[in-house]
Amino acid sequence: MNKADITLDQVIDLHQAAKRLKTSGQYIRNLLVAGQLKTVNVGKVRLILTSSVDEFQQTHQPMPDGHCTPNQAAEHIGVTTQTILNWIRTGYLPAKQLQAGERNRWAIDMNDLSGKRKHKPFQKREEQQEPEQVQQEPEQLTLFDADTTDTIKVEFIER
Numbered sequence: 001m002n003k004a005d006i007t008l009d010q011v012i013d014l015h016q017a018a019k020r021l022k023t024s025g026q027y028i029r030n031l032l033v034a035g036q037l038k039t040v041n042v043g044k045v046r047l048i049l050t051s052s053v054d055e056f057q058q059t060h061q062p063m064p065d066g067h068c069t070p071n072q073a074a075e076h077i078g079v080t081t082q083t084i085l086n087w088i089r090t091g092y093l094p095a096k097q098l099q100a101g102e103r104n105r106w107a108i109d110m111n112d113l114s115g116k117r118k119h120k121p122f123q124k125r126e127e128q129q130e131p132e133q134v135q136q137e138p139e140q141l142t143l144f145d146a147d148t149t150d151t152i153k154v155e156f157i158e159r
Helices: 014-021 025-034 050-059 068-079 081-090
Strands: 039-044 047-049 108-110 139-145 151-155
Touching: 014 025, 014 047, 014 050, 025 047, 047 050, 047 108, 068 081, 081 108
Parallel strands: none
Antiparallel strands: 039 047, 139 151
């Protein structure tokens, strides 16, 4: 196919290819570097041939419906991608590896994520709020003069 023969409906950008293959943009970049997807340069823009994406889709297993990538799972429950990969490795989070031999190509069932921890984003020390201080009644001390019956009350005030 000659560059002059290519029309705009025969090419897509990286994000469209990722959406079409139900994967991340980084995975598409890896496929481009490996030469598994055919591209054409239009000026300074690199576009992917839709026929190349279709061929790849037929020969490779797509992400099953109701499943997500480790990156998507990490974002969903508020942990790092490395935590998700560690959970998969230890068996804490069940996942299915797609296309044996491909690195980090895991399919995680979204239902398996329920019950996994969600936490607040990390706050830097200077952003953390100080606990409210409880107002306490000032301590009082009563003094007695042995020679008289007078009493003196003294209040301690913190400064």
